[in-house]
Amino acid sequence: MATTLPTGGLSRRAATLKALTGAVRGDQIFRILLTTAALAIPALLLALLAVLVRGARPAIAQFGVGFAATKTWDPVAGQFGAFPMIVGTLLTSLVALLIAVPLSLGVAVYLTEFAPGFLRRPVAMTIELLAAIPSVVYGLWGVFVLIPLLQHAVFPFLRSLLGFLPLFRGVIYGPSVLAASIILAIMIMPFIMSVAREVLLAVPGSQREAAMALGATRWEAVRTAIVPYARSGLIGAIILGLGRALGETMAVTMLIGNRHDISASLFAPGYTMAAAIANEFNEAATPMHYAALTYVALLLFVITVLVNAAARFLIWRVSRGGVSGRNSA
């Protein structure tokens, strides 16, 4: 049978083979398109950074690093310092973590280790639906349902119980650092829960069986075998939650009271970086005010990028070790 395959001269070596495969024009175009899309993501990150730095430059030039440590925020006088809102951002996020971490880890451990099979998926799904609720709806609910509840029942109770601590003293306003922290806790809980759950699912069954074989109770198996194995991933999940909390805007804006001040009491209003941007950006009157707010955005961006990078690194370390989860099938 005759062949129509063109007979080339000499056979070529490895280097040319790959080139040959790629010589199909459709493949080349396809690869160029995909590469462009893949390049777009790092390019976006750089663009974000560049644009924010450029926008913030007047403020950076005038206030320098001291911006983060200065208390005054006076748009009229052109004095800007972000210290109160940085403190407010960190404080609300930490308090939110204190509430959300035990809850979400408890739920994650329960769902992966103890819950009866029929319960696991529905409960996980229900909690993940919490993550689907828009921030502004949390804010609405917080303003009209949560705050009255806190103001009239929870906060007075806390003050009578824990009033010996400066944190729980003073006048009870509705909108407050604590109210914002509580709404934040509700909002980040599903994130921490679902990442922690994935990390726990990646722990090889052998870890659990080994502990059980040694006569450990189920709780002891969790405490001594599973949690230590998954530790860095769980920390990653928590840090991921922290990243969310730091940048959360709408609900916090609506609940924190928006006051450029620092108070020892969690019942007092405060401010966060995101809330300041949300509130003031549209009303900024002077170029310096814009620059200062952009500076705040830049700081917030850098902080969350670092926090998220750290979280991803920790989670990656666990999932790299415990691939037995879902990808091996």
Place this chain on the structure above:
Amino acid sequence: MNRRTVRRVKSNVMVGIMMAAVIVAVLPLLFILASLLLRGASSLSLAFFTHLPAPAGESGGGVLHAIVGTLIIVGMASLAGIPIGAGAGVYCAEYPGSRLSLVTRFVSDVMNGTPSIVVGVFAWTIIVAPQHHYSALAGSAALAILMIPMVMRTTEELLKLVPNSLREAALALGYARWRTTLSVMLRTALPGIVTGTLLAIARIAGETAPLLFTALGNQYLSFRPNAPMAALPLVVFTYSIGPYEEWHRFAWAAALVLILVVLVLSIAARFATRQRFGATRD
């Protein structure tokens, strides 16, 4: 013997505490949904979907402008965000070892946690400030940036679940690489990718912060992409911080509509995942 009993009791107590945590964790969802229904449902009527808002202080009116606005803004964001996100995801799945895919994957994960308000500032600076006016387009740009990493990750993850043997089978049949990727790999992973993309759309549909100083909001029905436009989340925000009782009712009803949109999208998405491979008809 005795010690063993103590250990078992301790184990059971811990499990009990964790079950309590589950209840505490599920409670807010029920509480929020109940509030929305109690306070929002009574204001819902056909007119709420087909009318524009009534003037301040008057009752009645609807959110037609915001429903249309959300559709337009989210639609434009999807048009830009889905191709870029999916393309990058395909790249990372097809060339997993390349340096670019490592960078893209990592940056994607990091961007996934970027505060949406920061992206809003970005969109304002590059679009609103030079144009000297707010626009739906700027809002869409911000939402697209938020969407890209989500779509990218879901595309990559689901493509990686498709067995490599299918790729080999297609190549051995004389498929070009691009055709193998599109008509075999991507096609097989499609239901899952659709799910992930729907979830991403649901998430950006509820975003408010990036729209505050981009799309801004609008009291009237607008179809012009290069002008301020209303959106459901913006309506919820504006009306909830307003001074009138009537506005608050309006905000609750708008929130109920928003949550229905978001929850229906997310629940539909999750159910779509169930039939990933297998019984698909051709």
Place this chain on the structure above:
Amino acid sequence: MTEVLPRVQTSSLTAIYGKVAAVKSVTLEFAANQVHALIGPSGCGKSTFLRTINRMHEMSVGGWVTGKVLLDGADVYGPDVSVIQLRRRVGMVFQKPTPFPTKSIYGNVAAGLVIEGGRSRAELDRIVERSLQRAALWDEVKDRLKTSAMALSGGQQQRLCLARTIAPEPEVILLDEPTASLDPQGTQRIEELMFELKRDFTIIIVTHNMQQAARVSDTTTFFYLGSMIEHGATRQMFTTPANEQTEAYITGRFG
């Protein structure tokens, strides 16, 4: 020596993964319209050798080739050769059945045809039917051509893949342990098919099952540690192997 041009020839073919040579300087000839078996212990390079013939080897990470593979005397690694054209003429069936899960039975068989285009619906119908018949699957699936291929049994799926491979009328069919994941019945069907198919195609089959090689093939090649140890008519190989290692392997005294 023979005046008939071999369908497939290799000369000094070496296949490399990164820096490791999995196939070392193999020179072989495969005559048309016969079944050729490649045997040897796992890791001997027989599968890699097979994958150099349709240039699938180079898709592996770090995979490259030196030497020649000739199809009807034409160098498949020649500078102007399109791998796509090559693979339409050298089909391949894998160890695990690989039906496309999103395509119907019909769609699977037609998968290799539709990318060429230019065929009428009736023509497609005819080729699909004929391919399924040649793969001895037609009677089992003719009433459900539009249903998912994933509902078929493992053996049926493998015959479907065979039908998909022969539909574009290749000259050579490469079978990479095609019965490894099948039950005895499924295995038998495939083996019977090979007798039918060699009238129209040249078949090269990698198998770890020596009885299978003895049953189905006209020639057998024994690979060991990447080298071709012995090549000859199957009957002769299994009765009077020339090489000691070959004898040790086929009598099961290996290792």
